[in-house]
Amino acid sequence: MSSELYEVISLAARYLFSLLGVLIVLRAFLWLRSDHLEKRRRLRHLPDTGMIGELVVLDGAGYVQDGTCFPVPWEGILGFVRSCDVVVPCIGIRKRHLSFSFEPETGLFIHPFSGCEASVDGTVLNCRTSEKAAPMVHGSCLKVGPAVLRLRIFAGLDRNAGFGQEAPSGVLPSPGATPSAPVYPGQPAPLPETVIPPEYSAPAPGYPGFPPYGQQVLPQNMMPPASEQYGGRPPAPGHISVSGSSPAPVRRRRSDRWEEDDWSE
């Protein structure tokens, strides 16, 4: 091909290349946006995604309502500033009080930061004592500042988190144990039988149970009668029903499966 002809073709092609470049960028950003929306949609339907359980406030010392649930991720920091993964707004809790990480073999490892103190089932952890870290298992109590919280680990982690390994009994909810009844607003929280230190064993006054994340607790008189809607079975906490119709199968939380899962699998 002569150089003149090539020059003409190349000069014409440069517009096409610019157009293709712009198209590639547009497509890439459209892709990013659609993925972002898809991720948001999936997370909306899976509110427990990335969480291993929740810390339930047994005694909020007047700063946090008793029964409030704080979702707990795999790893993170507990404190009272918003950048923390678990924010417990209590006087006496530092900005960044303790770090935690979940290991399926041992449980949720609690490690207070320097100058901070916490206790797990009565074992005091701080930089002055020999115990600087301790694991929390399902049902363990954590005292941090004036607040007392209890860990409730979701079911399904033995399949999800252990990379195919069986988690030892005692860390996760026991499959053999009698499944707890579902918890609804207005009912006391049925927690598994665990040894609770005497100072935490007294029931917290006015403990309302486990409210679902981001949802308002309905008063007892607004709850539909379980016998009418679900054939005698109370509804799971995540279910939403439309006045008298059959329950819509939406928004199942992993925490629901704790009560309903068939452990014989």
Place this chain on the structure above:
Amino acid sequence: MSKKHNRTPGRRLVAVVMLFYFLAFLLLAVRKSSREGYILSIAVPLMIFLGTNLLPHMFKADRLLLSLSNFLCALGVLILYDTNPAYAYQQAVSYGIGLLSMVICILLVRSVFSWRLLVWPLILISLLLLALPVLWGKETNGAKNWIALGPVSFQPSEVVKLSLVISLAWFMSRRKMIPWLLFSVLCLILLMLQKDLGTALLYYMTALMLYWASAGSMIFTGIGILGGCAAAVYGYNQFSHVRRRVAIWLNPWADFENAGYQLVQGLMAIASGGLFGVGLGLGMPTAIPVYESDFIFAVICEQFGLIFGICVLLMYIALIWRGVSVAMSARRSFHSLLAMGSTVLLGFQTFVIIGGVLKLIPLTGVTMPFVSYGGTSLISSLCLIGFIQGVGSMNESDLEEDTHLAMLG
């Protein structure tokens, strides 16, 4: 359903990328009348198609990251094929090795559960590798950062980037501040001894950003930035080639025939390209010194124009956006920091070299990720993408598992 699936942005993006490279290589093949050009015009789009469709099926790899990184790698091969075909063939081989390394990195992230056993040997090897050029290095452009082993020469600092990201992410996820600080400082000292200040800047920013992402302490991050500024002033006073580069950056036209020649030629190439470029295969890209590595962005702007140059920049931004998104979605802090470190490293490297070429900041001798000629740089960049891909695929597995569990019962 299948029609809808075909209309996803992913399919269209891959189709446009394939069309771009088919036409570009075909044009060059017609000009050069070479059989290799025709082969490349078929082989490169085919590789992109297979790479972006096969790998996601095998490893749950992110197709957007793959598409963008493949586009940028192939852009490097295209520019080199136009300017110096011998370099292009070497770059294509490095690209193939890089893809394999990326797969290994994905598998590494997915399969290694105890990084503690790997981190300490990695640190030891990294420090030894960084010490080698100080003792037996080859000096290029004022920096003594190359090692020649017979016919093969490589830059150890490019290899150490990978272990730096892994080690710092692991230390920060375990909140081991002293080893983190010691390793970072030792790496920086060895890079200062090599006079490789561009890479030292990358390492420094990566360490600082990882600290900020992990600890979130603005006070110590600010102290770190101040320390970096102090080190920059020290470097300016200590090294003559740094002073020279700053002087060139301030006024390249003062000595445009000698010291400022490279930067001036780069700026003139960008300006002569205009909005749409001078046309592929036309212009004088070889007039720019080190056009194949440091100044390849100027060549892109000259050949394809400013609009395409901005598109390339936006592709890097999309890549960084996706990397940060993957890091934010990770379940474990190590994975999160690994993806974040890899993204920060790639992002800063892009900023430093493109900023240097555009005269926004003083020019440093780092390569443009994926595009510049250089096997070690290309492979290490693809490995960093492999880390991000590995973390992304683990996120995807976790989310799928969650969806599965939620649907049970």
